[in-house]
Amino acid sequence: FSRNEVRQMEKAVDNYIRMTVLERVPLHPQQHAYRAGRSTETALHELTSILRKTLEEKETAVCAFLDIAGAFDNTSHEAIRVALEERGLDGTTIRWACNLLSTRSVETE
Numbered sequence: 001f002s003r004n005e006v007r008q009m010e011k012a013v014d015n016y017i018r019m020t021v022l023e024r025v026p027l028h029p030q031q032h033a034y035r036a037g038r039s040t041e042t043a044l045h046e047l048t049s050i051l052r053k054t055l056e057e058k059e060t061a062v063c064a065f066l067d068i069a070g071a072f073d074n075t076s077h078e079a080i081r082v083a084l085e086e087r088g089l090d091g092t093t094i095r096w097a098c099n100l101l102s103t104r105s106v107e108t109e
Helices: 003-019 040-056 077-086 091-103
Strands: none
Touching: 003 091, 077 091
């Protein structure tokens, strides 16, 4: 497949997952990544609002931040396959995703 064809397939599968699986098993409401209308900025705004309210109420706030470099790149394909199964994806979509992960290469300029 050409790069363009693969991108079109990715979009089709993404739409399929959003319209079927994520309707049955939605993402956590506080997840900001990979969601329309949410971003790092919206996550920071939400956190800032919580901290401001906590300080106004003279309460204590504790925050922990974690950034795992290359978290997705270092996740095993088996773990991804299991997660897709647990979310209820059909076998064809799971096989396609696993095949894409195992055969895709990335080129840098």
